[in-house]
Amino acid sequence: MILQDRGARFWVARFVKNSLNTLFIVLWISANVASMLALMLPFGLAFGGLAALGAIAGVVAALLWRRQTAPRNAPSAQDVKSSLPPAIASLADDLSEAVARNEFFLVHQPKMRARSGEVQAVETLIRWRHPTRGLIGPNDFIALAEERGEMRRITEWVIRQAIVEQASLAACGHAVTFNVNISARVLPDRDFAEWALATVSAASGPIGFEITETAMIADPEGALRNLHLFADAGIKIAIDDYGAGLSSLAYLKQLPAHELKIDRMFISGLSSSHRDPLLVRSTIDLAHALDMEVTAEGVDSPAALALLKVMGCDVIQGFLIAMPMALGDLRSFLDAREDATPEASLGFNWLGRAGRAS
Numbered sequence: 001m002i003l004q005d006r007g008a009r010f011w012v013a014r015f016v017k018n019s020l021n022t023l024f025i026v027l028w029i030s031a032n033v034a035s036m037l038a039l040m041l042p043f044g045l046a047f048g049g050l051a052a053l054g055a056i057a058g059v060v061a062a063l064l065w066r067r068q069t070a071p072r073n074a075p076s077a078q079d080v081k082s083s084l085p086p087a088i089a090s091l092a093d094d095l096s097e098a099v100a101r102n103e104f105f106l107v108h109q110p111k112m113r114a115r116s117g118e119v120q121a122v123e124t125l126i127r128w129r130h131p132t133r134g135l136i137g138p139n140d141f142i143a144l145a146e147e148r149g150e151m152r153r154i155t156e157w158v159i160r161q162a163i164v165e166q167a168s169l170a171a172c173g174h175a176v177t178f179n180v181n182i183s184a185r186v187l188p189d190r191d192f193a194e195w196a197l198a199t200v201s202a203a204s205g206p207i208g209f210e211i212t213e214t215a216m217i218a219d220p221e222g223a224l225r226n227l228h229l230f231a232d233a234g235i236k237i238a239i240d241d242y243g244a245g246l247s248s249l250a251y252l253k254q255l256p257a258h259e260l261k262i263d264r265m266f267i268s269g270l271s272s273s274h275r276d277p278l279l280v281r282s283t284i285d286l287a288h289a290l291d292m293e294v295t296a297e298g299v300d301s302p303a304a305l306a307l308l309k310v311m312g313c314d315v316i317q318g319f320l321i322a323m324p325m326a327l328g329d330l331r332s333f334l335d336a337r338e339d340a341t342p343e344a345s346l347g348f349n350w351l352g353r354a355g356r357a358s
Contacts, residue, residue: 091141094130095150099157103129106161107324108178110333111295111317114309119337121177123210123317124162125324126154142183151183152192159199159207165327167204174334179208179238184215188222197233208236210261213244216251224254231256238295242283252290259315260287264298267318271303281311288312 098104108122128136145151162178169176186192200207209230216223231237238259239252243266262283269276280296287294296308299318308316322333 091130091133091136092144092148095141095145095148098128098130099153101131103131104154104157104161105129105326106158106165107326108165108330109317109324110322110330111179111315112321114305114313114316117337119176119321119334121179121208121315122330123179123181123324124158124165125181126158146183146185151185152189155180155183155186155192156195156199159196162207163199163203166207168327169331169334170204172331172335174331175205176334177206177208177236179210179236181240182209182211182215184212184218184223187211187215187226188219190222190226193226193229197229197235200235201233206234206236208238208259210238210240212240213242213251216255220251228256231258241297243279257292259295260292261295261297261317264318267296267298267304267308268300270307271301277307277311280308280313284311284313 105127107125107127109125110119111121111123112119126138128138128141130136142151145154158180162180166176166178196209211223211227227237236258237256238261239255239257240261241263242260244263260283262280266276266280266283270280284294293314294312295315295317296304296313297317299305299308299316299320301320304318305316305320325333
């Protein structure tokens with residue numbers, strides 16, 4: 001089947017472009033993907049229906065993977081800066097100094113056990129307090145940091161700071177697992193893996209690593225090797241944003257993961273969609289069959305919470321429980337839950353308001 005209708009080609013192109021933009025979060029790649037699709041799609045999808053989408057996506061993915069892994073073609077810092085939107089590119093010079101100037105800080109989003117209401121873990125996230133621009137979210141600087149080669153230095157800072165804050169929390173009587181996001185750019189790095197293993201071994205409590213499905217694309221062998229090293233050392237691995245990327249069962253079978261985190265796009269439609277509940281329930285069953293726990297991300301409504309409990313979801317994360325918060329607010333949040341009854345801990349009407357001030 002060949003799509004001759006211009007309107008149909010437009011919507012197919014838009015669908016594929018948006019899907020690839022999700023898969024390849026690096027900002028400048030989006031423009032290249034759009035350019036390639038603009039050249040390919042007007043000639044018609046000659047391979048037939050959805051198969052053509054897979055073929056095009058595969059070609060683009062292969063080209064981008066080759067570009068990412070070819071050192072001779074690696075862009076310079078100036079190339080990266082000039083290829084990004086002006087508002088983002090202007091941060092490039094400030095980014096390299098942000099760690100030295102102590103401009104980064106951490107926030108933590110609690111993860112609640114669905115059955116008991118206990119908070120035994122948090123997801124630790126980085127924020128940037130710029131001296132002139134104010135608070136900058138990760139969506140505005142992580143891609144830049146990856147392309148500028150700053151991601152390893154930033155990730156190491158996050159892990160060190162997470163260990164410090166975890167120890168501070170433990171001194172107040174709260175033993176909580178801190179889960180840190182590991183970028184696809186640093187995951188296959190053997191030197192980083194050795195550094196991380198040595199550093200995490202000195203932590204006062206459990207440290208977990210969260211990776212996305214796309215972390216396996218650039219260097220599957222290196223990424224898988226390091227993940228097994230982490231898992232063998234007792235570091236629990238979580239697959240983050242599951243369903244938003246490749247969702248490959250082949251990768252899922254190989255990864256030494258302890259936890260599967262269902263992306264918020266499926267959770268937000270639980271009470272309004274006919275398909276999302278089926279997808280979420282089947283994902284929970286699949287993860288349990290593979291001996292993994294399931295965390296639902298983006299749980300913002302009591303209806304979603306009730307459905308997830310019925311489905312057997314293990315852990316709940318979202319604004320309904322608490323927003324990401326600084327260490328002091330997290331301590332107050334945990335103190336308040338200790339004083340509450342078990343029934344109140346499982347409720348939703350108090351929403352972790354302490355986090356809203358962060």
